[in-house]
Amino acid sequence: MMTSFAKYKVARLFPLFIAGFYILVAFYSARLDSRPELFPFFNWSLFSSSSGDRNEYALLVRSVDDKPLAQPRLYYDMKETFMHARQRDINVSKVVQELGSALHQKKPGLADEKRRMIEQRFMADAPRVQYDLVMLSFDPIERLKTGKIQKERVVASYRKSDE
Secondary structure, eight states: OHOOOOOOOHHHHHHHHHHHHHHHHHHHHHHHHHSSBBBBTBOOOSSSSSSSSSEEEEEEEEETTEEEEEEEEEEOTTTOOHHHHHOOHHHHHHHHHHHHHHHHHHHHHHHHHHHHHIIITTTTTTSSEEEEEEEEEEHHHHHHHHHOSEEEEEEEEEEOOOO
16 A cells, blocks of 8 residues: 555656656657657647648629629628628628539529529629639638649639620
8 A cells, every 4th residue: 555655756746747747758759750740749830731622612702883804803802892790791602602602513503592692682883794604723821821823723704784
C-alpha cells in the first residue's frame, strides 16, 4: 500500500510524464511519417489551408441597359448598379446555386422559375441586363486573400428585358 507522500510524488510526476510522452510522440512521428503533422500530437496549421478547391455558381454581368461593360463583372462586384449586391444579400447566392442545380439536374421548369426570381427581384434596378451563369472554381483561402479565381466556365447565357 502506498503512503500519501508516495501518492503525492506520483501525482506530481504524472503531468511531466504525459508532457514528455506527448513531445516524444510528436517528434518521432514527424520523422517517421511523411506527413509534416500528426493530429493531435503535432499540428501547427489546423486552419491555414482549405480542404480543397471549391466550385460555386455565380452571375457574370456583361451589359446593363444595352451598354456593354468594359470587362464582365460578377454580380456582387456591381454595388453601384444593384441594391442586393450593395447589401451582400445571401439570398442572391442561394437562388443562383438553385438555378445552377436545376440546370445540372435538367429541370427546365425549376430553372425558369429561379431565373425569373433573379431577374425580377435581384436585377430589378436595371431594365435590361445581359448576364451569364458561370461555374467558378477557386481555392477559398486564396480567393479571400487575393480574389483569384482559378477557372470560370459559362453554364448558360441570359438576357433580361422588361419590355
